[in-house]
Amino acid sequence: MRAGSNLPAVGGYNQAVILDAVRRSADGVSRVEVAASTGLSAQTVTNIVRRLIDDGLIVEAGTRGSGVGKPRTILRLQPHGRFALGVHLDPSVIMVVLLDLAGSVVAHRAIPTPPSATAARTLGRIVRTASALVDSVGVDASRILGVGIAAPGPVDVGAGVVLDPPLLPGWRNVPVRDELARRLALPVLLEKDVTAAAAAELWMDAAGERGDMVFFYYGTGVGAGIVVHGEVLRGVSNNAGDIGSMVVGGGPAAPTHRRWRLGDAMLPRFLVADAITSGVLVGDAETMTTAEVREAFGRLAKARESDPRAASLLEAVAEDIAAGIITLVNALDVDHVVFGGPFFGPVRGLLLERVPPLVNGSPLMVMPHEVIFAESAIGEDVAAIGAACLVLDHALSPRPAGLLIRR
C-alpha cells in the first residue's frame, strides 16, 4: 500500500524546499523569487521564512532594487546556524571533519588507521578527535545536528553495523553507530563510503547539473556512487555501487591474470607490484605499508611522462576504467561521471585526459549522448564531508518521499 499525503507533512516538506532554495542561491534570494521558483504562495513563503529566521537558519542580508517598486529584502543562509560532524573510516586513514550549514569545512583532522588496534580502541580515538575538533572552534554542542560515518561496504545501515569490510579485518560486525552515539551523545548515521561521496558531490552541486551521474571512487578499493534524479541510489541493503567484480579488459592481450576484474585491475597495491615487475619501481609490494603503497603509486603516476613502461601500464588502467564506465553508462543511461576518492589525485591527469575519449569514442557506447567527465568538487576528504552532508541532508533537504505520512 502507498501512503497518502496530508497537510502537516506538506508543511515540513515546504520548509525544506524553501531552505534549499535559499541555500542554493549564490547571491541570496528575495521572498518573491522564492515564491516564483518553488510555486508556493507569498503567504506560505512569508510564514516559513519567519520560522527559519527565528530558528537561526537563515538571515535577512540587505535589500536589492529591481527597477520599479520597493527594494526586496535578500535572504541568505546563516552558515553557522547548524553544524554536522563527518567521519570517514578508511583502511589507510581516518578523516574527521566539521561542516557548517553551507557545506564548508570549518575544521578537519586526519589520523592514520591503526592496522592492528581493535575497533573499540579506534572508535575511542575517533570520539576524542571529534570532541577536540568541536572544542577547537568553540561551537556549542546544541548546534551540532549529528555525526555521519562513512565506511567501506558491506554495511548494515538499518542496524548501524559495519559488516565485513575486506580491507579492515578488525571491523567485522561492529555496531559503530550506536557506539559513537553513546560516546558522543549525538545522533549518528552510518553510510557506505561511495554513497557518502556521491551525496557530498550532490550537496556541493549548486547548479544541480549532476542529477544523474556516477561518482567513480578511486580509493583503497574501487566503487561507484550512483545518482538517479538527484538522489543517491542506495539499493535494498544500502550497499549499491560495488563495481569491483565487474569483468573488464579481457581479450587475450590482457597482460596478467589480475586484469579480469575491475577491482583488481586498478588496486593500487597490485599496480605497484606490476610496476616493480616491469622495472619501473623497486621494492616489495607485498610487505609495503598502506602509506608506502600510496607513495609508490604516486611515483608510478609521475613516471608516466618519462617511462614508456609506466605509460603502458597506466594506459591499461585507463582502458579498464573506461570499460567499467561504459558498462555503467549503458546500463544506467547517465551523462555525467565524476572522478574522486583518495587515490584519484595521483592519476588525475591520466584519467581526465584518457578516459573521456576512450568512453565517448567507443563503438560499445550505445547511448544517444556523450558522457561529460569532471573531477570531484571536493577532493580527497569527499567521503568524510559526504557523511556530514548526509546529516545535513537528512535534517534539511526536501525529498518528495518526505511528503508521505510516516506510519
Next chain:
Amino acid sequence: MRAGSNLPAVGGYNQAVILDAVRRSADGVSRVEVAASTGLSAQTVTNIVRRLIDDGLIVEAGTRGSGVGKPRTILRLQPHGRFALGVHLDPSVIMVVLLDLAGSVVAHRAIPTPPSATAARTLGRIVRTASALVDSVGVDASRILGVGIAAPGPVDVGAGVVLDPPLLPGWRNVPVRDELARRLALPVLLEKDVTAAAAAELWMDAAGERGDMVFFYYGTGVGAGIVVHGEVLRGVSNNAGDIGSMVVGGGPAAPTHRRWRLGDAMLPRFLVADAITSGVLVGDAETMTTAEVREAFGRLAKARESDPRAASLLEAVAEDIAAGIITLVNALDVDHVVFGGPFFGPVRGLLLERVPPLVNGSPLMVMPHEVIFAESAIGEDVAAIGAACLVLDHALSPRPAGLLIRR
C-alpha cells in the same frame, strides 16, 4: 530549483493513491480500510471515492460484515471502465494488445514484422490491426486512454522517435508517436522495450514485492529493465538497461571470440550457429529467417537433456547470464531478478535451474543478501502489455513526483 507542493496537486495524487489501493486489493476493500492503509481522512476517502464511482472507474460490490457494527460496503475496480492499447515493435513480430483497467488482456493479435517493408507501410498495418482489435470487442473509443508503443533502443522518448535500432534497419529516425497519434486519433507514448516490460511486471505485481529488481529481458537482443523503489529507472535519455556490451565469461577457456560480450554471448542466431558448428543442429545460421532461428533455438534448448554438446553450450550461456546478473546486482543492490522476453520460453528450465545457484554461490557476490529469481508473471507479450500498462500507469498511478507543481 525544486518545486513545492500545493493542495490541488495533492488532491490529484490522493485520487490516484485511492484508485491504486482499490486496484491492488484482490477481494475489494471498504472505505475504512482504504483510509487506514493510505493515512487519508475518512472524509477525503468518501469524497474521492464518490468521484471515482461517478467516472465509472470503481464500483460498489456488496457489503462485508466485520463482527460488530454496520457491514461495510466493498469497493472494487470497474475493469472495463477504461482500456489501453499496447504495441510491441520487435524485429521478428509485432504484437498488439488491448488491456482493461485491471491489466487483463481483452484482445491481442500478432503480425510478423515485414523484413523489407518501409516503416510507413508497417505503421499502416499497426493502425489497421489496432482499430480492428478495438472493433472486435465493441469498446467505445472514448474509453480508450491511449496507445503505448514499445520499441528497441535507442529511442527518443521526448520526441517520440525510434532512433536507430540495430536489428530493425528500416526504422532509423521514425516519428512513430506522432504518426500513430495522427492516424489513430489517440494519445500515444513511446518507451524502450525493456522499460515497458519492467513496467508490466510492476503493474501485475499485486504484492508489491518487486520494488527493487532487474527484469532480465531475453529477446532478439538482451536488455535489463531496472526497477528502483517501485519505479522503472529510465535514465537521462530514457535508454537505460542496455547490458549487451557488458564483458562476461572471459578467461582463456571461453570457446569462441563471441563470448566476450553478453549481447553476443546469448544472441539466439549466434548460439544456433555455435550449435551447428558443434554438430548439435544442421543448417546455415547466416541465411535463416528470424522465425527459423527461433525454431532452431527451441530445438537446441530441447537437446540439452539428450546431447552433452548442447548441454555444455547452454551451460556456458547460463554462466554468462549469471556473470551479467552478478555485475548488475553488485552495482545496484537489487534482490529480485525476473526473467522474461520472447526467447526466454525455450531456455526457461535452464535459466531457472542453473542461474540462481551460479549467482548466489559465486564468491564475486558481495551483497549481504541472496537474490530471488522468478519468471515473468506475464509471458511473451510482456513488452506490448507493458506499453499498455504505461498508458494506464501514466493516467492512474500515484507517484510522489506527481505531487510537484507542474511549471
